[in-house]
Amino acid sequence: xxxxxxxxxxxxxxxxxxxxxxxxxxxxxxxxxxxxxxxxxxxxxxxxxxxxxxxxxxxxxxxxxxxxxxxxxxxxxxxxxxxxxxxxxxxxxxxxxxxxxxxxxxxxxxxxxxxxxxxxxxxxxxxxxxxxxxxxxxxxxxxxxxxxxxxxxxxxxxxxxxxxxxxxxxxxxxxxxxxxxxxxxxxxxxxxxxxxxxxxxxxxxxxxxxxxxxxxxxxxxxx
Amino acid sequence: xxxxxxxxxxxxxxxxxxxxxxxxxxxxxxxxxxxxxxxxxxxxxxxxxxxxxxxxxxxxxxxxxxxxxxxxxx
Numbered sequence: 001x002x003x004x005x006x007x008x009x010x011x012x013x014x015x016x017x018x019x020x021x022x023x024x025x026x027x028x029x030x031x032x033x034x035x036x037x038x039x040x041x042x043x044x045x046x047x048x049x050x051x052x053x054x055x056x057x058x059x060x061x062x063x064x065x066x067x068x069x070x071x072x073x074x075x076x077x078x079x080x081x082x083x084x085x086x087x088x089x090x091x092x093x094x095x096x097x098x099x100x101x102x103x104x105x106x107x108x109x110x111x112x113x114x115x116x117x118x119x120x121x122x123x124x125x126x127x128x129x130x131x132x133x134x135x136x137x138x139x140x141x142x143x144x145x146x147x148x149x150x151x152x153x154x155x156x157x158x159x160x161x162x163x164x165x166x167x168x169x170x171x172x173x174x175x176x177x178x179x180x181x182x183x184x185x186x187x188x189x190x191x192x193x194x195x196x197x198x199x200x201x202x203x204x205x206x207x208x209x210x211x212x213x214x215x216x217x218x219x220x221x222x223x
Numbered sequence: 224x225x226x227x228x229x230x231x232x233x234x235x236x237x238x239x240x241x242x243x244x245x246x247x248x249x250x251x252x253x254x255x256x257x258x259x260x261x262x263x264x265x266x267x268x269x270x271x272x273x274x275x276x277x278x279x280x281x282x283x284x285x286x287x288x289x290x291x292x293x294x295x296x297x
Contacts, residue, residue, distance in 0.1 A: 029234060054237040055286025062235060063286060065279070083279040101285065103278035111253070112276070120278045126269040135275055153273065 006184055010191050013037065017195035023088055023095035028052055028062045031086060031097065034192060035064065035163055039072065041185045042167050043080075043176040048072040050082070061087040061100075070110045074170070075177040081105040081112060084163070099196075104166045106174070119161045130157035164193035243287055247280050263294055 016037070019030035029052065036050045051067035064084040066072045071079035085101040102121045108114035114137075121132040133155035140151050168189060170176040178185050238246075244259055251262040254276055265271050266281065274281075287293060 052235045053283075053286065054235050055243060056238075056240045057286065057288050059235070061286065063283060065283075081279055083282040085282050085285055101282050103275075103282060105275075105278070115276075118275050118278070120275055122278065122281065126266060126271070126274050128269065129274070155275075 006187065009184065009188060013188055013191050014195075017192055020097055021195065023097045025059075027088070027097040028064075028086055031084075032064055035084070038164065038167060038185075038189060038192060041180045041188055042178045043074045043076075043170050044179075045073040045075055046179075048074075061085065071105075071107065071112070075179070076174070078116070078176075079107045079110060079112075080166075080170075081107060081118075082163075102160075102163075104161070104163070106166075106170065119158065119166060121160055129155045132158045132160055134158050134161070162193050162196045164189040164196065238286070240287060240291070243283060244293060247284060247293075250280055251277065259293060267294075 013034065016030050016034040020027045020034060022030075032050050032052050039048065039050070040046070049067040050064055050072075053063040053065060055061070055063075062085075064082070064086060066080075066082055071081040074080055081103070082105075083101075083103045084099055087098055087100050088095050089098050101123055103118065105112060105118035106116045108116060117134060117136045119132075119134050123131060125131050125133075135152055135155060137152040145151065145154070167185075171178050171185070247259040247262065251257045251259050255262065255271070257265065262271075262277060262280070263284070266274055266277070271277070284293070
């Protein structure tokens with residue numbers, strides 16, 4: 001992509017980042033469009049798309065996930081199961097959109113029986129599991145785990161991991177083919193990841209007490 | 224997670240409580256051989272061998288009211 005077009009792309013991504021951070025009713029769609037753009041610049045098959053899903057409680061909390069009947073098909077024929085829970089929160093600077101939970105699972109098959117790795121960030125994980133963690137379905141060379149415990153049951157604690165970081169991992173380490181050159185997608189991911197760090201919720205070591213999302217009480221419709 | 228097919232890519236696909244529970248029921252049964260209610264009961268008690276297998280379903284469930292009866296046994 002020639003440099004002027006790259007500038008235009010980065011400008012478009014900045015606009016989408018600004019739009020989702022604004023926290024108004026268009027924020028969710030802007031976040032979806034941004035995530036979709038990043039995936040289609042990089043590792044996603046052209047048939048894959050993202051869908052915003054709402055529930056019966058109102059429109060201030062939406063789930064961004066793979067659209068259709070299967071996880072996102074990637075260019076290597078494998079799949080990415082993606083779930084990002086978004087909500088709007090009242091802050092001192094007005095309403096802002098936040099990511100409250102996310103899960104990214106790279107998998108060999110559509111059903112996820114043969115998953116490869118997963119990054120989860122859950123506000124209320126089961127006891128003794130760090131809220132933000134990575135799991136790898138593999139085996140260790142050393143016999144260092146309790147007898148009968150496979151590596152895939154180990155939850156390695158992490159900080160929040162962005163969609164951009166997962167895309168980079170798949171593109172560079174797992175060599176999933178990207179739809180654009182490195183010179184395009186790398187600066188694109190760098191650009192949008194900076195904006196993500198502004199809205200992320202940082203995990204703590206133990207599960208967060210209720211309510212699950214701090215903004216829910218303020219913005220949710222009353223039943 | 225298989226969501227109900229949409230003929231167009233809607234801006235927001237709004238699911239009813241019944242549709243959300245139907246997705247969770249189907250996927251919990253397929254992946255773990257559990258009902259949705261058992262899934263959340265066991266999840267809350269830390270009784271699932273690999274709770275990450277259903278992270279997407281747990282996140283989906285947050286679109287339901289916190290006092291939904293699906294979570295009553297949890």
